[in-house]
Amino acid sequence: MTSTDKSSVRARRIQGLDAEQRRARRREQILAAAFELIAAEGYVNTAIEQICQTAFVGNKAFYELFDSKEDCYLALLQQLSERAQAEVAAALAGAGEDRDEVVSTVLAAFAHALVDDPRVAKVTFGEASGISARVEQQRRTNRRWAAQFLETLWRDYGFVPSGGTVVDLHALAVATIGGLFDTVADWLHRTDAGTTGEIDTLVRDLTGFTRIVHLGLAAAGDTNC
Numbered sequence: 001m002t003s004t005d006k007s008s009v010r011a012r013r014i015q016g017l018d019a020e021q022r023r024a025r026r027r028e029q030i031l032a033a034a035f036e037l038i039a040a041e042g043y044v045n046t047a048i049e050q051i052c053q054t055a056f057v058g059n060k061a062f063y064e065l066f067d068s069k070e071d072c073y074l075a076l077l078q079q080l081s082e083r084a085q086a087e088v089a090a091a092l093a094g095a096g097e098d099r100d101e102v103v104s105t106v107l108a109a110f111a112h113a114l115v116d117d118p119r120v121a122k123v124t125f126g127e128a129s130g131i132s133a134r135v136e137q138q139r140r141t142n143r144r145w146a147a148q149f150l151e152t153l154w155r156d157y158g159f160v161p162s163g164g165t166v167v168d169l170h171a172l173a174v175a176t177i178g179g180l181f182d183t184v185a186d187w188l189h190r191t192d193a194g195t196t197g198e199i200d201t202l203v204r205d206l207t208g209f210t211r212i213v214h215l216g217l218a219a220a221g222d223t224n225c
Contacts, residue, residue, distance in 0.1 A: 023064075023065070026055075026057050026061050026065065027065050027075075029055040029056065029057060030051060030052070030055045030057060030061075030062060030065060030066070030072065031072070031075060031076050031079055032055065033050075033051045033052075033054035033055035034046070034051050034072050034073065034076050035076055035080075035119060035123060036054065036119070037050055037051060037054060038073065038076070038122075038123050038127055039118075039119035039122040039123050042126075042127060043069075043073060043127045043131060046069070047069075048062055048069050048072075051069075051072065070131070070132055070134065070135065073127075073131070073135065074134060074135060074138055076123065077123075077124065077128060077135070077138050077139070077142070078138065080120055080123065080124060081142045081145075083113070084110070084113035084114065084120075085145065085149075087109050087112070087113045088106060088109045088110055088113060088149070089149075090109070091105050091106055091108070091109030092105070092106050092109075092153070099157050099158065099159070102153070102157055103207065103210055103211075103214075104203070104207055106153065107180075107203055107206045107207055107210065108203045110180070110206070111184065111199055111202050111203050111206060112199065114184055115184065115187075115188065115199060115202065116199075121184070121188050125181075125184070125185050125188060143174070143177050143178070143181070144174070146177045146180075147170065147173040147174040147176070147177045148170075148173070150173045150176060150177060151169055151170055151173040154169065154173070154217070159214055159217055160217065161217065161218060161220070167216075167217075167220050172213070172216075172217070176210070176213050179209055179213075180206055180209065180210070183202075183205055183206055183209060184202065184206075187201075187202045187205065
């Protein structure tokens with residue numbers, strides 16, 4: 001390799017990172033800055049220039065990755081959603097065979113994913129509603145994933161009566177997820193997230209609500225018999 005070739009290789013790698021790795025790192029820096037600022041100041045009051053200054057990147061670098069502040073926020077919502085999904089899926093994978101244990105374990109993971117870091121709830125619950133049609137679509141996509149997860153759990157763990165049910169199971173899952181999210185949102189308005197006891201109260205409320213739904217599922221199965 002000639003000296004020119006070696007210089008070219010060095011130019012393509014800065015701090016041990018190639019161009020694609022640097023791009024990924026800048027993206028993470030921007031999303032982390034947006035997360036911090038939107039949680040503290042709100043979506044409307046957060047400017048792209050602030051995000052760039054906090055992330056220590058230039059405006060040009062921002063626009064190489066995102067077309068707008070809305071695009072950045074959508075990417076942030078997706079990142080937070082994927083983290084929560086991974087935590088809930090991991091909790092389910094580690095749960096035992098007892099149905100009640102499965103429900104309490106999954107709901108506890110759901111609650112902790114949303115409220116352990118108060119910024120998550122602020123960015124998702126406090127800011128996402130009413131920004132734009134695209135943001136609302138992302139929120140609905142996240143809820144549909146949760147509803148599908150719940151529907152699968154119901155089938156895999158025998159919550160659906162063997163004789164079938166007179167209700168639309170997917171519609172019931174969507175409604176249940178809506179109730180769970182609203183329970184979390186209401187809890188956030190009533191209390192300060194942070195202590196184990198407070199979160200235990202939230203998990204208790206979520207579990208109680210879900211048990212009522214399961215009683216309804218069982219009753220619907222009895223109706224078919």
